[in-house]
Amino acid sequence: MKIATFNVNGITARLPRLLEWLAETSPDIACLQELKTSDETFPAAALRDAGYSAVWHGQKGFNGVAVLAKGDEIVERRRGLPGDPDDSHSRYLEAAAHGLVVASIYLPNGNPQPGPKFDYKLAWFERLDSHAAALLKSGTPVVLAGDYNVVPTDADIYAMRSWRTNALVQPEPRAAFARLVSSGWTDALRELHPDQTMYTFWDYMRDAWSRDAGMRLDHLLLSETIAQRLVAAGVDRNVRGLSNASDHAPAWVEIRD
DNA sequence: ATGACCGCTGGAAGCGGA
Numbered sequence: 001m002k003i004a005t006f007n008v009n010g011i012t013a014r015l016p017r018l019l020e021w022l023a024e025t026s027p028d029i030a031c032l033q034e035l036k037t038s039d040e041t042f043p044a045a046a047l048r049d050a051g052y053s054a055v056w057h058g059q060k061g062f063n064g065v066a067v068l069a070k071g072d073e074i075v076e077r078r079r080g081l082p083g084d085p086d087d088s089h090s091r092y093l094e095a096a097a098h099g100l101v102v103a104s105i106y107l108p109n110g111n112p113q114p115g116p117k118f119d120y121k122l123a124w125f126e127r128l129d130s131h132a133a134a135l136l137k138s139g140t141p142v143v144l145a146g147d148y149n150v151v152p153t154d155a156d157i158y159a160m161r162s163w164r165t166n167a168l169v170q171p172e173p174r175a176a177f178a179r180l181v182s183s184g185w186t187d188a189l190r191e192l193h194p195d196q197t198m199y200t201f202w203d204y205m206r207d208a209w210s211r212d213a214g215m216r217l218d219h220l221l222l223s224e225t226i227a228q229r230l231v232a233a234g235v236d237r238n239v240r241g242l243s244n245a246s247d248h249a250p251a252w253v254e255i256r257d
Numbered sequence: 258a259t260g261a262c263c264g265c266t267g268g269a270a271g272c273g274g275a
Contacts, residue, residue, distance in 0.1 A: 009263075009264070009274085010264045010265070012264085012265090013263085013264060013265085014264095034264095034274085036264065036265065037265090059267065060265090060266085061264090061265055061272085061273085062264090062265080062272085062273060063275080109273080109275060110275095111273095111274080111275065115260085118258060148273095149275075162259080162260090163258080163275090167275080168274070169275060201275075203262075203275065204261090204262035204263050204274095204275095205260075205261055205262050205263090205275095206261080206262085208258065210264095215275085217275080222269095245260085245263085246263095247263075247274085247275080
């Protein structure tokens with residue numbers, strides 16, 4: 001079974017590329033981020049025609065997350081993280097499909113830092129940490145997949161020089177990510193590819209793609225019973241090189257049945 | 258090298274993104 005995550009950077013603009021990618025790679029479950037559209041304008045019919053059921057939490061203009069599952073399997077479990085009733089951003093959606101629980105995560109970017117957006121990022125991370133602990137405690141097989149907006153280590157970015165003050169590489173979100181992983185999750189891409197660059201994002205600016213000036217921002221964290229079944233993990237880099245591409249490429253894991 | 262690219266909104270330039 002293949003589970004993927006893809007920050008589409010606008011599902012309206014990206015729909016042709018998204019449908020191509022689904023047809024070519026046929027993930028059983030796909031988590032999407034940055035829909036940048038409202039619930040009413042989510043392209044559910046086109047995805048259904050492509051063979052996928054979906055749950056989604058849209059937001060006009062920015063944010064927005066969805067989970068797709070092959071067939072009619074998907075059931076929504078939760079929209080939004082517990083812990084802050086005033087949080088209006090569409091950044092967390094949890095669903096059950098094909099015998100798993102899967103969450104689509106779009107962690108706040110946090111720039112500029114320091115500042116209120118960075119504080120929001122760290123607070124959101126704490127709420128994710130608490131909820132992830134509750135999921136682990138339940139014993140359910142879980143995949144937490146999405147755009148964490150964290151470059152975990154210096155090995156996950158082409159160069160630190162022009163990003164040193166950026167929220168993506170600060171010690172606090174890095175520590176939060178490391179703490180989350182060490183609480184019982186497996187960072188699937190790093191687990192199977194400890195020494196390779198596994199970039200998932202290349203900036204539109206400064207010819208980042210052609211220079212391979214990328215970074216690893218999109219992660220799939222596996223609970224223990226899923227991690228034991230992990231057989232492959234990768235990034236569909238070619239998707240980033242297409243015309244009208246998102247600035248992220250899909251990342252995926254293959255789980256033994 | 259603080260470089261100027263995208264998508265979206267609104268109906269122009271500005272915001273948010275990373």
